[in-house]
Amino acid sequence: MQIHLKTLGCRLNEAELETWAQAFQAKGHSVTRNLSDAQLVVINSCAVTQDAVKKSKQLIRRIHRDNPQAKLVVSGCYATLNETEAAQLMGVDLIVGNRDKNRLVEKALTELNLDSMPAMSTEPGEVSLFSRGRQRAFVKVQDGCRYRCTFCIVTVARGEEHSRPIQAVIDEINALQNQGINEAIITGVHLGGYGNDIDSNLVELISEILAKTEIPRLRLGSLEPWELPDGFFELFKNPRLMPHLHLPLQSGSDSVLRRMARRCKTAEFAEIVQLARAAIPHFNITTDIIVGFPGETEQEWRESYDYIQNLGFGHIHIFSYSPREGTKAAGLPDQIGQEIKKQRSKQLHALAESMKQDFVSANLGCLADVLWEGHTESLDNGMTRYFGYTPNYLRVACDVSDGASLENRIRPAKLQAARSQFIETVLI
Ligand code: SF4
Missing domain, CATH: 2.40.50 (OB fold (Dihydrolipoamide Acetyltransferase, E2P))
Structure with a gap:
């Protein structure tokens, strides 16, 4: 999604705009200078003088007039001091008061139901899952995927699987470590399929990296929960391999998973989670869930919610289903309305937050x-x-x-x- 950001007023407002820009980018969206390209516009308003109030109102009106299709979020002092008036201005979809400014990006995406699905399993979800920094780096070991999950465009966009040779990965990690990087995150579009085309597998890759590099921390990026080679969980006995896996479940209902053509049903997923938790105490399992997949009935949604609640996750990335042209799911009957998607997303956000807190509490004292x-x-x-x-x-x-x-x-x-x-x- 393209986002246009606009500010009036003080330096602080400008700094906030920069923070929001980075947070939107971290969630895989891009910031555009062109108002006409934007699907979402965020205005940081000002109320320091009557003139500033007037200018804020004019700006809101002008932006709506020039791009009436875009969702419009207004924050800042004018919106906070005149919330009711600002909310009634034409085109305003959401007011975020100054008190909630640090949650603006999250609020805009969830309340306007804009947290749409990533195009593929590792992008851009990966970027928002793991903070980037000078301390850690992504190392891509594999591209492409041979599966055909019905919501995913990856096989169209990326083609067949292609793995990098182990030695090339080792060389890259050693070079990164020489530059001062302390953590490498191993990523791939379908990481579990690593080595399929070069007569190797993920266990061999990780074992070799652990043996032939001295990088202090190795972490795995998003991993589809199937095809995990034998001996996979044994690897985590090495403390350099971080006890955290992001395993995209997508739904906790088997009939929805079938329509998604996922290769891992709920019982197998639960087994994998148990294995991880048995291998290492406080193993963190995080996941992706798509709400409102075509045909998701109330009963399937309940099943999914209960399953997620029973299993427990340290963090959930929640995506409202959005049809992607060229995928099978886009043509499935019974597409779910925005209102229902929004409700389900909201319920799941509340559950995810409370499960996160439970996981955090369980770790206190460690x-x-x-x-x-x-x-x-x-x-x-x-x-x-x-x-x-x-x-x-x-x-x-x-x-x-x-x-x-x-x-x-x-x-x-x-x-x-x-x-x-x-x-x-x-x-x-
Ligand atoms: S396993 Fe499914 S969701 Fe993951 S990349 Fe392949 S087709 Fe897409």
């Missing part, structure tokens, strides 16, 4: 080797707050005295308390 990444400016108390990720991909923070640098270092910490965007830790 020790973890954290790869520390960026930090904030100095806090009021003169400390610096660093952020990082645990091996099982929980976002954590710790406050250290100014001057102490944790950047790109792996240091153990104790997980102390859950905050809304991270877990508070202390270094040990």
Whole structure:
């Protein structure tokens, strides 16, 4: 989706625009300078003077007039102080008050039902799943897919499977490590199929990487939950392989999975999750779910919801089904209306949030080797707050005295308390 961002007023408003731009991009959307190309427009309004109020209103009207098709989100001081008036202006779809500004991207995507499906399993979901940084890098080991999931355009767009030779992957990881990268995320369109065309498999690839590189942390990107070679979960006994898997389930209803032509039904998926959890305590399983797939009945939705709830996930990427031209699902009967998709998406977001909190709570009190990444400016108390990720991909923070640098270092910490965007830790 293309997004056009516009601001009036102070520097702070401009900075927020930049943050939103990055957050939209991290979720796989792009930012456009051309209003006419945008499907979504976000305006950061201003109310510092009456003139600023007037200009804010004019801008909203003009944008709606010039691109009436685009969804329009208005935030900022004018929208916060005059919420009712702003909400009634022609074309305004959503007001995000200043208090919710840090959740604007998420709110816009979910409340306007714009969180549509990724084109393929690893893009752009992968980018939004794993934060990029100077500490970690994606290493693509495979392209293409031989399956034909009915919602997926990948076989059309990417063609047959093609695996990179193991040595080429090892060389790339060694080169990255020499540049200071501490974590490599192994990705592929259908990662589980790695090696199919070169007489190898994923277990061989990972074992060789672990043996022939010294990268401290190796993580697997999105992995379709089938074709996992024998000995796969044994690999996680090596602490350099991070105990986190993103296994796209897509639906917790077998009849929906059949219509999606997925190769893994709910019983097999649950078995894989049990194996992972038995191999390593606090193994984090995250997933993708598509809500409102064509024909998804109320009963199937219930089944799916209950299954997801019973299994538990550390995080769920929720996508409202959107037909993609050229796929079989786009032509399936009984396409689901926007209102129902929105309701189901909202229910699942609430469930996902509470399951995430359960997973976080279960991890409190644990020790973890954290790869520390960026930090904030100095806090009021003169400390610096660093952020990082645990091996099982929980976002954590710790406050250290100014001057102490944790950047790109792996240091153990104790997980102390859950905050809304991270877990508070202390270094040990
Ligand atoms: S397994 Fe299915 S969803 Fe994944 S890339 Fe292949 S066709 Fe697409």
